[in-house]
Amino acid sequence: MSSITAIAGMFTKKAVVAWTMIGALLLAITFLPKANATENLIVGSEASQSVVAIDPGSESSFLGESFTTIAGAIFSKDLALVSAASIQVELARSPFGAKKVAREILFNEYGFKQVQYDCLEKLWTEESNWRYKAHNKRSGAHGIAQALPANKMDVVSTDWRTNPVTQIRWGLRYISIRYETPCKALSKHKRSNWY
Incomplete structure (x- = not known):
């Protein structure tokens, strides 16, 4: 028993x-969270395409918030921005991807055309070959744009050691402030081997 x-x-x-x-x-x-159509993403056939979140007014829900509510719409847009930024950073880790990201920023945020991108492409190919980990041991210059000193990039973000998009944004900002255009920066580089 x-x-x-x-x-x-x-x-x-x-x-x-x-x-x-x-x-x-x-x-x-x-x-x-439910995975059923929280965002509609447009992804092109190439990795170079931008990823954009669309249709924030849909009735889909994420973490219990409807996109028709203010909190749901704000959360959805923030989530889409973080997602797009993460994709952009990962894409820019390769020289090919860095060129695509720089081109997009140059066109969309600075309003430049292809001729300016061509100058930028030549300039940064000579400076770093578009490698975000590029470091000049002699001068201490670092990154895609070869910032000297490297901590100048803190003005954009403190993650410049690991984030190629921060380096691209800093480089474009520097060129815009100092030379106005990438072609003028390239001309300076051709004359003195630095810009």
Whole structure:
């Protein structure tokens, strides 16, 4: 009789543990965000395409907020911006991707045309070959734009050591302030081998 009681006691403990785990899983599933169409993303056939979140007015929900509510719309837009920025940073880690990101920023934020991008492409190819980890041991210049001293890039963001987009933004800002255009910066570089 005591062995039956012991077996019943073990079964009860196992059953309690099992039902507790089942309940915890059901509770977790209830509160997890839904993955059904939270954002409609446009992704081009190439990695060079921008990723843009659209349709913030849809009835889809994320973490229980409808996009039609103010809180839901703000959260959705912030999430889309963070997502786009992350994609841009990862893309810019390669020289090819860095060129695509710089071109997009140069055109969309500075209003320059292809001729200015061509000058920028030549300038930064000579300076760093578009490598965000490029470091000149002799001068201490660092990054895609070869900032000297490198901590000048803190004006844009303190993540300049690891974020190629910060380096690109700083370089374009520097060129805009000091030379007005990438072609003028390239002319200076051709004359003196620095800009």
